[in-house]
Amino acid sequence: MFDFMDMSYDEPGEPVGSGPYIPDAGECMRCGICIASCPTFRLFQVDEETPRRRIRTISKLLVENLPISADERLHLDNCVQCRACETVCPSRMAYGQLFDQAQAELKVNPGWLAKLAFKLIENKGWLRRLMPLPAVYLKSGLQKPLRRSGLLKKLHLADAEALLGKPALQALAVSYPASTTKRGRVALFTGCIAEHFDRETLLAAIKLLNAIGYEVLVPPQQGCCGAIHQHNGQSAAGLIDNNIAVFNALDVDAVLHAATGCGAMLSEYQSDDGEAAQLFRQRLWDINDFLLKHWTDDLQLTSSKLKVAVHEPCSQRNVLKNQQAVYVLLQKIPGLSIAALTDNHICCGAGGSYMLTHPDNAAQLRALKQQIISASSADVVVSGNFGCAVYLNADGGRIEHPLQLLARQLPVR
Ligand code: SF4
Ligand code: SF4
Incomplete structure (x- = not known):
């Protein structure tokens, strides 16, 4: 039942007010x-x-x-x-x-599959050892018959299987030197599965940072940001404390994140060791903001005639609130036509693990977003969040990270 009559679905109001959020x-x-x-x-x-x-x-x-x-x-x-x-x-x-x-x-008690997923993203070593399995499966030709057999549905694996992409098997290097005069050193947050399933974005991030004179460290001891745990009623304290310790121990100018979902979680890290958490947050940057601040005038990107639509992930609009940085950064590419996707305030349905826990609701939201994408007539749609891109691409989308687009336009030196 409606308890107030204000139930219209119009454009939402603009972001309001400032000051601390009320946790009551x-x-x-x-x-x-x-x-x-x-x-x-x-x-x-x-x-x-x-x-x-x-x-x-x-x-x-x-x-x-x-x-x-x-x-x-x-x-x-x-x-x-x-x-x-x-x-x-x-x-x-x-x-x-x-x-x-x-x-x-509510003390959520996850099912066996969720428990397994939590364990895997907590243990990067296990995850890496298991990566050849999806790679072999995708090459085997078993995908179509298995989907048709209905077995995946019976095992509650169909939604996850539909999102499966080809994983990168090798670990990233620990350090990537600057490709021009060195100005400093940064650390890159790669989290858990992005290292395997979003390797192109991470390599693009490294290439861009190297091109503006920064050495990039990728500490192998880092782990999952903890967002999936925390938003599903599980403790993320161990993952948070590990990342704080790993990154605080590094002699770097900044810690950068390239996926807005992880970035939103990292930007709100709290710990029993308040000082350590504060130090971590102080050195944390969204990579778009960092690239903009440290871009050098002598770095000219090559031109492109592409028409680009920008999808603004909820984690960027509603938590990081820095979506404008993406537009400004893309303007570094001469000739690019850049526009916001219509209705960027509406979630695409991915929602971290929501696409797996609530597949029907998520699919309806994705269908709405796909209609908007089709109507945009863009050559390419960019999204700063890996989860959104995976989810939209699984339904025939053509989404890539804006860093991939930028890195492709780097001049050959
Ligand atoms: S959450 Fe905020 S906007 Fe929503 S009903 Fe409460 S006070 Fe109003
Ligand atoms: S889906 Fe949840 S977080 Fe998003 S607007 Fe509705 S209540 Fe808020």
């Missing part, structure tokens, strides 16, 4: 301003699928210590965690933080 679910004014931003409201058009109602459920859990019904749980879990509501909320509710706390309070 009881402070929601129930004004409904967040509703227009919510992708699940767009899908279901009921009050139960609005941020306002989810905050109410979270308040029951965290403030009033009341049990929640199975129905309330279902609607809470349907949240894509895009945090669009947080961006427009005039009360500056800390929705992302509250959602994670609620998930932890």
Whole structure:
């Protein structure tokens, strides 16, 4: 049932206000301003699928210590965690933080498949040893018959299998020297699976950084950022503490992230060792911002006549809030035609692990995004988040990271 009449789905309001976010679910004014931003409201058009109602459920859990019904749980879990509501909320509710706390309070007990996935992304060594398996599978010709057999569906593996890309098997090098006069040294966050499944973006990042005079370190001891754990009610403390220790020990000018989903998580790292977490956050940069700040006038990219549409991942719009940097950086390519995708405020459905935990909802959101992409008549669509690109490309998309486009236009020296 609707408890207020403000249920229209128009353009959401512009980001509001400044100052700290309020981490108290009881402070929601129930004004409904967040509703227009919510992708699940767009899908279901009921009050139960609005941020306002989810905050109410979270308040029951965290403030009033009341049990929640199975129905309330279902609607809470349907949240894509895009945090669009947080961006427009005039009360500056800390929705992302509250959602994670609620998930932890609910003591989520993952199924065997989720447990296995958590273990694999915690253990990069295991992950690397297993990588030849998907590579062999993709080459074997078994993919089509296996899909047809229905076995993947029975094993609840069909959604994950549909996203499978060819993995890079070798580890990245530990250090990549500057390709021009050296100006400094940075460390690159590569996380868990991106090193295998988004190798092209990471190599593009390294090439660009080397071209502006930075040596790039890729510490092999680093691990998953912890976002998947934290957003699914699991503790990410071990992963967070490991990354803080690994990167803080390096003598570098900055720690850079190239995937906005990981970057959003890294930018909010907290730890029992508050000073260490603060040092980590102080040296953390989104790679787009870093490249813009340190670009040298003598580095001229080659021209391109491509028409590019920019997809703005939720993690970039609603957490990092630096989406403009992508447009400015792409303007370094002479002749490029650059435009924002329409309705960039609507999530593509990927939502970290949401595409696997809620495949039907995610597919509906993806279909909406694919319609927009088709209507854009762009030659290429760029997205700064690996998860969004994988999800959209699995449905016939043509998405790449903006760094790949930039690196291709580097002059041959
Ligand atoms: S979360 Fe914010 S925008 Fe949404 S109903 Fe509450 S106060 Fe209003
Ligand atoms: S995080 Fe996104 S999906 Fe979840 S309530 Fe907010 S706007 Fe809706």
